[in-house]
Each structure stands twice: as structure tokens, then as C-alpha cells.
Amino acid sequence: MTTHQAHPSQRPRPSSGAPDSKASPALWQQLDLAARGLQAVRAGQSARALVQSWPEALRPGAQALLYHTLRHTGTAASLQQQLVARRPQPQVEALLCVALSLLLDDGEPSYAPFTVVDQAVEALRRRRKFSAQAGFVNACLRRFLRERDALLAAAENEPQARWNHPLWWIERLRQDYPDQWRAILAANNQRAPLTLRVNQSRCSRADYLQLLAQRGVAAQPIGAAGVVLGEAMDVRRLPGYADGWFSVQDAGAQLAAPMLLQDAVGAPTDAPLLVLDACAAPGGKTAHLLELAAIRGLPIELLAMDVDATRCERITQNLTRLQLPPSRVVAADASRPQQWCDHLLQGRQLDLLLLDAPCSAAGIVRRHPDIRWLRRASDIEALAAVQQSLLSVLWPLLKPGGRLLYCTCSVFHTEGEDQVRRFLARQDDAQLLAPALQLLPTLAVHHDTVLPAPTPASAAQMPQMHNHDGFFYALLGKRTVA
Numbered sequence: 017m018t019t020h021q022a023h024p025s026q027r028p029r030p031s032s033g034a035p036d037s038k039a040s041p042a043l044w045q046q047l048d049l050a051a052r053g054l055q056a057v058r059a060g061q062s063a064r065a066l067v068q069s070w071p072e073a074l075r076p077g078a079q080a081l082l083y084h085t086l087r088h089t090g091t092a093a094s095l096q097q098q099l100v101a102r103r104p105q106p107q108v109e110a111l112l113c114v115a116l117s118l119l120l121d122d123g124e125p126s127y128a129p130f131t132v133v134d135q136a137v138e139a140l141r142r143r144r145k146f147s148a149q150a151g152f153v154n155a156c157l158r159r160f161l162r163e164r165d166a167l168l169a170a171a172e173n174e175p176q177a178r179w180n181h182p183l184w185w186i187e188r189l190r191q192d193y194p195d196q197w198r199a200i201l202a203a204n205n206q207r208a209p210l211t212l213r214v215n216q217s218r219c220s221r222a223d224y225l226q227l228l229a230q231r232g233v234a235a236q237p238i239g240a241a242g243v244v245l246g247e248a249m250d251v252r253r254l255p256g257y258a259d260g261w262f263s264v265q266d267a268g269a270q271l272a273a274p275m276l277l278q279d280a281v282g283a284p285t286d287a288p289l290l291v292l293d294a295c296a297a298p299g300g301k302t303a304h305l306l307e308l309a310a311i312r313g314l315p316i317e318l319l320a321m322d323v324d325a326t327r328c329e330r331i332t333q334n335l336t337r338l339q340l341p342p343s344r345v346v347a348a349d350a351s352r353p354q355q356w357c358d359h360l361l362q363g364r365q366l367d368l369l370l371l372d373a374p375c376s377a378a379g380i381v382r383r384h385p386d387i388r389w390l391r392r393a394s395d396i397e398a399l400a401a402v403q404q405s406l407l408s409v410l411w412p413l414l415k416p417g418g419r420l421l422y423c424t425c426s427v428f429h430t431e432g433e434d435q436v437r438r439f440l441a442r443q444d445d446a447q448l449l450a451p452a453l454q455l456l457p458t459l460a461v462h463h464d465t466v467l468p469a470p471t472p473a474s475a476a477q478m479p480q481m482h483n484h485d486g487f488f489y490a491l492l493g494k495r496t497v498a
């Protein structure tokens with residue numbers, strides 16, 4: 017439930033390149049801003065946060081350029097090495113990288129090549145400090161256009177240039193998925209669609225699709241409540257936004273709430289089910305749990321927790337827009353239940369627990385192309401340790417017969433099936449209630465060596481959808497140990 021503005025997956029869109037008006041910023045301005053953005057990402061900043069601080073008039077175009085560049089940085093870096101004898105200043109290098117990425121445009125080019133060259137040169141001329149480099153950049157880009165095929169053929173031999181991911185990432189995927197690693201990397205370089213989840217407590221999916229069709233918005237159903245839009249747009253302009261008829265949520269993420277609530281029934285006393293969403297912000301899955309409980313007439317008492325108090329505000333805002341029943345939103349560290357357990361649970365045990373754990377986000381690279389460049393190899397083990405600790409400290413809060421859904425938006429086994437395997441090995445009272453599910457980005461056939469291997473019957477129940485992000489799900493049940 018995140019994107020409200022122009023969707024970051026948009027292709028770079030042609031602007032004339034020349035006029036310097038408010039309505040249509042010149043391409044050189046967008047190139048310049050995207051190059052500054054690239055430098056900031058290289059310095060460790062998140063692209064999404066950065067883009068929010070950009071002037072509104074420039075934001076959609078420059079963001080599309082930056083995201084496009086982040087999907088092509090490996091190739092552009094290899095080309096630069098071939099084209100440039102001595103490394104230019106970082107600002108000039110970043111601009112060269114953005115311009116080369118744009119010239120690489122796969123599919124239909126967004127801009128005529130000579131417009132790109134001309135506007136990249138213009139961007140440097142406008143920055144006094146770097147104007148002397150304009151001729152150098154012009155020469156590099158023109159040489160690329162002349163020798164394109166040979167330069168690209170040489171780049172193809174380097175894995176980082178071929179796949180536009182860091183080497184350690186490629187290697188990890190190759191080990192985890194000997195047959196599918198190429199398809200995963202290729203999927204990561206695609207643009208993600210804009211996917212909605214219809215709030216079925218307010219409006220049926222069929223009705224919403226009809227409404228979109230009446231407004232001329234192309235859309236397809238996905239999963240049980242999802243809608244994939246034909247093209248990216250500002251979702252605030254879609255019908256029902258202010259009235260909470262939908263949320264923005266990837267189709268893979270839409271599996272969490274139904275999985276946790278499947279077969280859930282209220283306690284014999286008719287007391288509401290006590291549910292903790294332990295890492296809840298910005299509230300996408302929290303809202304879905306409340307929507308499903310409402311349409312199924314299932315009484316639940318939902319506690320939405322997140323360690324980040326600012327992000328907790330987003331949970332409240334989202335639940336309010338969706339007109340869902342008020343829930344308790346708690347800013348607290350889920351890994352320290354001793355700080356909140358007595359006060360929040362008052363001696364009760366949880367019926368259901370959703371642990372959407374902090375992770376590498378390696379499954380959502382289509383939407384966040386900076387992630388691959390921001391992460392370090394060592395982050396993965398560190399995140400796995402955090403996930404393991406969250407699982408261990410939260411498990412005792414669950415009542416016997418209760419269930420915990422562990423999920424991450426990752427495709428790395430360390431954060432998914434290895435994690436669960438380790439947990440099951442040391443936790444006698446834990447069992448897997450259904451085969452764990454590893455969704456791979458955009459692939460309709462899911463990875464099928466998760467533990468335990470799905471039987472034909474359980475595989476048949478797996479959602480046959482595609483065009484979703486990568487996610488891992490494991491539904492764990494707590495049994496009574498004699």
C-alpha cells in the first residue's frame with residue numbers, strides 16, 4: 017500500500033528535449049536530476065525516499081530515468097570502462113551512466129539517440145563546474161553509437177553487465193536455483209505492473225473491474241481480489257480511492273491474509289481471535305486481514321505493531337482511508353516482548369500471528385531497482401539472524417493450536433526455507449501446516465523444492481498466477497507437546 021503518484025515502473029517518457037517550461041521539463045533537466053539521484057544511491061540512499069524530495073514537475077520523468085538507469089547500471093558501467101581511459105569525476109560518470117542506459121533502451125527507444133547525446137551535453141554545459149567535460153561526454157556517447165554492437169558484445173561476457181546485478185547476488189541465486197536463476201534475474205529487470213487489491217468489504221472485485229472498464233481503464237483480475245492495471249497511473253485518480261475501495265498491493269503479497277485466516281474459526285466462547293501483525297507497517301497485510309475478517313463475519317482483535325513509529329502512522333492512515341474497524345496500532349520492538357507483552361496481551365495468548373519479517377527485499381527488485389545495488393552480501397546473514405530471533409521470541413506468545421505465518425519478500429533460501437527448516441529442527445512444538453510456498457517474480461510455475469515437497473494435491477492448490485513479486489510463505493502450527 018505504497019505508491020500514490022506516478023508509478024516508478026513507468027518507461028522513460030519522451031519530452032521534447034528542448035522547451036524549458038513548467039509543464040514539460042527539458043530532458044537535460046531530468047537527466048541531470050537522475051544523475052544526481054544515481055550518485056545518491058551509490059552513496060547508500062534509497063531511491064524511493066530520494067525521489068520524494070524532488071520538485072514535483074521534474075519527478076515523474078527523472079524518476080523514470082533513474083529507475084531505468086538502475087536496471088541497466090551493470091551494462092552501462094562495463095561500457096564506460098571500454099569507452100573511457102581514465103575515470104571521470106563521479107558527477108560526470110553518473111551522467112554518462114544515465115545517458116548510456118537511455119541509449120541502451122530495450123524495446124522501443126524513448127528518445128532519438130541524438131536527442132539523448134545533445135541533452136546530456138546540455139546538462140553538463142548548464143553546470144558550470146563540469147561544463148569543460150561536455151566535449152568528453154559528447155565524444156563517448158557518439159563513439160558508443162558508432163561502435164554499439166562490438167561494445168555490447170564485449171559487455172555480454174561479464175555477468176554483472178549481462179544481468180545488471182552484483183556478482184554476489186547472481187552467485188547466490190545460481191546456488192539457490194540452479195535451473196531458474198536466469199529467469200529470476202531477467203524478471204528482476206522488468207518493470208512491475210501496478211496491482212491493486214480490491215477492498216471486498218466495500219466493493220466486489222467484479223464491480224470494481226466493471227467500473228474501471230466504464231472509465232476506460234484497462235485492467236485484468238489476478239488472484240482472489242487483485243486487479244492488474246494495463247498501465248501505471250496516479251492511483252488517486254482512480255474511482256473509489258478516497259472511499260477506500262482498494263489498496264496498492266502486489267499479487268504475491270495478497271496471499272498472506274487468506275493463508276493466515278484459512279479455516280480460522282472463532283473460539284468456542286465466541287471471543288474474538290487475538291491476532292498480532294508483528295511487523296505491520298505500512299499496513300497492507302493488516303488491512304487485508306481486517307477486510308477478510310469483515311466479509312467472513314469472523315470476529316478478530318487485531319494488534320498491528322511496528323518498530324518504526326513514523327511508519328505506524330501510515331498504518332493508521334491506511335486503515336482510516338479503507339474505512340476498516342479501528343485496530344490497535346503499537347509502535348514497539350517485536351523482538352522485545354518483555355517490553356510490551358504484559359501490557360498489550362494481559363495474560364492472553366495469541367490465536368494467530370503474522371510475521372512479515374524485515375528482509376533483503378530480494379523478491380521486489382522489479383519495483384525497487386536500487387535494492388540490488390544498496391545491499392551487501394553480508395546483509396543477508398545479518399537479516400537472517402534478525403528473522404530467526406523474531407521467530408524464536410514471538411513463538412511462545414502463540415497458544416497451542418495457534419498459527420504463525422512467516423513470510424518475507426525475498427527469494428533467497430537463507431531468508432525462507434532454510435530459516436524455517438532450522439526453526440522446525442529446534443522447536444519441538446512447531447509443525448508446517450502446508451507446504452511452504454516460494455513465489456518467484458513473474459514466474460507462473462513456483463519453485464517446487466520447498467519443504468516438504470508439495471504433493472500433487474497441494475501443488476494443485478497453489479495459486480496459478482503470474483506477474484507477482486517474489487515471496488516466501490510458511491504457515492506454522494503450534495501443537496501440544498506431551
Ligand SMILES: C[S@@+](CC[C@H](N)C(=O)[O-])C[C@H]1O[C@@H](n2cnc3c(N)ncnc32)[C@H](O)[C@@H]1O
Nearest residue numbers: 295296297298299300301322323349350372374
Ligand atoms: C516487510 S515490512 C512489513 C510490510 C507490512 N507487513 C505490509 O504488508 O504492509 C517489514 C516491517 O518490519 C518492521 N520491523 C523491523 N524490525 C522490527 C521489529 N524488531 N519489531 C517490529 N517491527 C519491525 C519495519 O519497520 C518494516 O515496516
